[in-house]
Amino acid sequence: MSLKPWREIAVPHEDVLKGTFQQAEFAADISKVHQGIATPEYRDAALFFQRTFITEGMRLLLDSVVKRLAGKGGDPVVQLQTAFGGGKTHTLLAVYHLAKGATPASKMQGIPPILDAAGITELPKARVAVLDGVDLLDLASKPRVHGKTTVKTIWGEMAWQLGGEAAFAKLAEADRDGTAPGKSVLADVIGGSAPCIILMDELVRYVSQFEEGKSLSGGTYDTQLSFIQSLTEALKAVPNAILLASLPFSDREAGSQQGVKALRALEHYFGRVQALWKPVATEEAFEIVRRRLFADVTDRLAAEDVCRAYADYYTANAGDFPPETQESGYLERLKHAYPIHPEVFDRLYEDWSSLDNFQRTRGVLKLMAKVIHRLWTTGNNDLMIQPGSLPLFDSDTRNEAIYYLPQGWDPVLERDIDGERAATTELDNARPLFGSIHACRRIARSVFLGSAPDAGAVGGAKHHRGIELERMLLGCAQPGQVLGHYKDGARALVDRLQYLNSANNRFWFDTRPNLRREMEDRKRRFDLRDDVYPFIKDKLRFANGVFGGTHVFMSSADVPDDWQLRLVVLPPEATFSKGAQSPAIDAATAILKNRGEQPRQKQNRLIFLAPDTDSISRLRDQVTSSLAWKSIVDDVKEGRLNLDGHQTKQASASLDQANDALGRMVRETFKWLLAPLQEAKPGKGIGEIQWDHFQINPAAVNRTEEIEKVLKEHELLITEWSPIHLAKMLQTWFWKDDATAVSALETWQKTCCYLYLPRLREADTLRATIAAGVSSRDFFGIAYGREEGRFQGFNFAQSTTPILDDALLLIEPKAASAFADKLAEEAAERAAAIKEKEAGGSGTGGGSKGDSTVGISTTTTGAGGESSGSGGGSTGAGTGTGTGGGTGGAASTKKTMFFGSVELDPIKAKLQFSDVAEEVLMLFTQKPGVKVRISVEIEAESPSGFDDGIQRAVRENCDQLKFKNRSFED
Structure with missing residues (x-):
């Protein structure tokens, strides 16, 4: 059901609409009526009773x-x-x-029933x-x-x-x-x-x-x-x-x-002969004011729909409104008072009538006439005229209101309550949720109407100052609106306004500035560079997570240029906003291109976080507020500032609120994630640096995880990489110009440098991708060097755990397949040669010469003694056997000792040693009482020498595997 605003249902009298009424017209003058010189609404009997509620x-x-x-x-x-x-x-x-x-009595509205009741015909x-x-x-x-x-x-x-x-x-x-x-x-x-x-x-x-x-x-x-x-x-x-x-x-x-x-x-x-007259009741005043100010209610059903919507709204939110709104009679009060809300009358008749010179009926009429005229001319579309509707921005309305109040209310209204320069207007304009319903202005108007007489009356008009939150909401909220927006608005006002006070869930304005003024004065003491920015920096804390370091407000020279992924938080002046060239882009570009005075090499290791252009000023203001409240609280503790009990509690509570709001505002301000990238196509050059930007959810508990999530979702950071993508990148940028193999370490390092290549989380991301892809023939092969056209430590289509160092090569799949085929042919030739030698009685098989020699010897010792042996120096994929003890006819006694040695192919050593363990060693270990001793000897030889990386890795691994002896020799 669509509810009509009051202006479409109740039409004011012409003099109210045009603003042509005079204040004197509200003061009935019986002498002028008697003399025939009064205004028509008083002089003409028919018109007088038409506008008079009996x-x-x-x-x-x-x-x-x-x-x-x-x-x-x-x-x-x-x-x-x-x-x-x-x-x-x-x-x-x-x-x-x-x-x-x-x-005639028939033309005087309301008189005929009185005559009938008295039994008088004429x-x-x-x-x-x-x-x-x-x-x-x-x-x-x-x-x-x-x-x-x-x-x-x-x-x-x-x-x-x-x-x-x-x-x-x-x-x-x-x-x-x-x-x-x-x-x-x-x-x-x-x-x-x-x-x-x-x-x-x-x-x-x-x-x-x-x-x-x-x-x-x-x-x-x-x-x-x-x-x-x-x-x-x-x-x-x-x-x-x-x-x-x-x-x-x-x-x-x-x-x-x-x-x-x-x-x-x-x-x-x-008093000796009088009959006292019964005064006007508040409910009757509703009708008196309505008759004088409004010509007619043109659509009674629409008016009742509005009143019922208000009553239903109050019932549905019973805990947020005063108890009287839950009574069945409140709907009737709404109908009687329409289009003015009963709360307006209650505040005027109960509170304002306590002021000197405020006339119960005439004063209400004078004030409301100005209110209605201004609301009509400004196109107000409220459903009813509530305390929150009062146009206190209008000079006539404002002057009429403060006429009855003591001096000092002008700055309160101008700065805190209503008008273009009021803080409420600024807050409404800054936050769409407030601005859509004018929440802050409506709240301030309601609090003013309910608390100004209390501040002006001698001794206070009421026992407790101000109005409760429930009554404030009654003065503001309209059916269909979210009460939470008004509650948030009230908190924002308490934190901002200079003349607004609050305690025990009550709110009131006073002409004396509250602690807010002291706080506002202190805010001006703090310098942006020396106080505000360091404070913000301290609040910007991040868990490391995927980042090797987080650098907050640092110069380009202080941001390392290394292989670690780093998050750079730009300073407050480097703000970002969509759709415009922002200072953040310039600041980030400067850090991206240079480290101090030197060109930056690892550009693809930097991610930036920038503050929001629209939020940074509010953050600065919030920081100075927190600092100001803290200085007040500290001064109270140290005895440098004397406050009463209520003000002391208020200062502490305000500090807590400011700090809570600050935490939220820091997250809401530093929310723009900036990631640099470039587009490049082979043969067409590299494009200009571009910046992807994304918002970080300010509600995230762990912001580093949230940043990682955003980067991963948009493929700006790769933590798990498919081998097919690595193969495509190698095919595009590395396997070209007859180059069939590329250094894996060089590949990792270039992804750290060039913005057109993928941004990997770390070197292990590449190592895991290589390990996943090397077991297939579709992507690449690997080797640990190449000499005289041969790949050393070659692996293709077999699972392995690669070591990412400067020796590891990534081989184009066709070249790897061809080399694997060549190795297979050589293996077949060696196998044939072994069989030929065995047929001729030879006990050993030879192999082709390789880059390294591996020998394994095993000694099995029984009760009769111990013997040892060692594998010798030939290399290759062939196998050989040797025996200890004599040979000849059948032995007259049982053999008590066994010795055997076997040479393993370095490439297939893992699989071959597994066969030796299962087929030979197990025969001994399963027999009780047999002592078995196994030793492994490795000999590797490289004419070009082993580099420092391999030597370091071998030593570390040997120590982990508890080798008794390990050494490199010239």
């Missing part, structure tokens, strides 16, 4: 008035005494129009006297002239208004002398004018100007009180006459000391 108190009063005027009972005297702005004058106007009878027209104390102020010392009649006193004015010259004549003497007329005279005047009604407004203002002991033409202080006493008594004698008088609610409203004294005296006289 409250329960007003209904009871009007019922009493119509009964009294019709002679059917009712109270003769009614005193209207409510809080400032409680609707007293407005009620007098309702009575005025009703009694005057200038407009209300008689009454004579009305309006005694407005403000309008009559000059009467005390300056008589008024009505035609040929001069009036000097308030009782003379009353008589003139009720019955003209005839009525005035009855108390002309009392008027001339300034003496109060008696009860009987007043009763005669009122009775002769009945049905009639006397309306007194601002009476205290008029009476208070008469000082005791001082006589004016309008009489004295005592004569004014005597007149009131006589008037109230006289009205009881006239059954169809009534007096309504409004009195201030408090001493503050009474004004001067003389005014307070007059109020006390008038309360005494009115």
